[in-house]
Amino acid sequence: MPDTRPRGPRSRDLLRDELATLTTESVDDRGRDLDTLSTARLVERMNDGDRGVPEAVSRALPAIGAAIDAITDRVRRGGRLIYVGAGTAGRLGIVDASECPPTFSVDPGLVVGVIAGGDPAIRTAVENAEDDEQGGADVLSELKLREADTVVGLSASGRTPYVAGALTSARSAGALTVAVACNAESVIGRMADHAIEVVVGPEFIAGSTRLKAGTAQKLVLNMISTITMVRLGKTYGNIMVDLQATKEKLRARAERTVMLVTDCTAEEAAAALSASAGSVKVAVLMLLRGVGAEQAQEALATAPSLRAALDAR
Structure with missing residues (x-):
């Protein structure tokens, strides 16, 4: 566990030595002339460097897939997906969590983003918040962490004390733990049930992990949330069907979705959605199976997905 006691000259020496071992803190000698270009x-060189990020993520695909399967199992058991991070990593977790309700019609409490320093840290840096190891444990206590939950610790360096504290607390509670870091053999990786380590190398600006490391973390989070939702039956093929038409934009999207899946007319889609109280899944099942709204709702209540309900005989 990282040492989070007040730092004097000796502890700063140790921290400097530790940072020197991290690829995210290393300096790319090819960039020594950046300020002269x-x-x-500059945009060419930065873009060239970014090309390696998806390749780095691809090397972690087995670990990502294993983590997603474990997360999906926990969510099916009633668990939540909780992202914990500091700074850029924390903000990325909050972005991903906030997009899940409108995209997949899940309860806002299912995917939760937590950042060191609380809500003010979303927009403004909160000094020393990432060093608060106990704070990471306390925030999970406030969330009343359960064994069915999953805690995903996000840290580019892989050593953030706040994140480490959260993972320690999560393990004690029996929750599933996942670490997403951008250094190999990371502290949080060694603490977690599943270690996802995407090594992107030195940043365009040395140590600025909002760049390649941030991009890598966003790609991993996209996979975690999106594929978990696919496994939970929130899509039909690659189309969002777990959608409730509650406002004009969503009503138009819902009608288009029903038309895409069933090849019906706009009028037929609108009528089915009206009868289904705006549920795309129910409307699709009504049209493709030729049943009423109540029968469609009953079929979906016992099926894990729209496809399973359509295939049932």
Whole structure:
């Protein structure tokens, strides 16, 4: 566990030595002349460096897939998916969590984003918050962490004390633990049930982990939340069907979705959605199976997905 006691000269020496071992803190010698280059050359060089991020993520795909299967199992058992991070990593977790309700019609409490320093840290840096190891444990206590829950610790360096404290607390509670870091053999990786370590190498600006490391973490989070929802039956093929038409934009999207899946007319889609209280899944099942709204709702209540309900005989 990282040492989070007040830092004096000796502890700063140890921290400097530790940072020197991290690829996210290393300096790319090819960038020593950055401040002398033209804007055109700078954007080319930055883009070239970013090309390696998806390749780094691809090397972690087995670990990502294993984590998603474990997370899906916990969510099916009534658990929540909780992201914990500091700074950029924490903000990325909050972004991913906040997108799940409108995209997949899940309860806002199912996917939760937590950032060191609380809500003010979403927009403004909160000094020393990431060093508060006990704070990471306390926030999970406030969330009343359960054994069925999953805690995903996000840290580019892989050593953030706040995240480490949360993972320690999560393990004690019997929750599933996942670490997402951008250094190999990370502290949080060694603490977690599933370690996802995407090594992207030195940043365009040395140590600025909002860049390649941030991009890598966003790609991993996209996979975790999206594929978990696919496994939970929130899509039909690659189409969002777990959608409730509650406002004009969503009503138009819902009608288009029903038309895409069933090949019906706009009028037929609107009528089915009206009869189904705006539920795309129910409307689709009504049209494709030729049943009423009540029978469609009953079929979906006992099926894990729309496809399973359609295939049932």
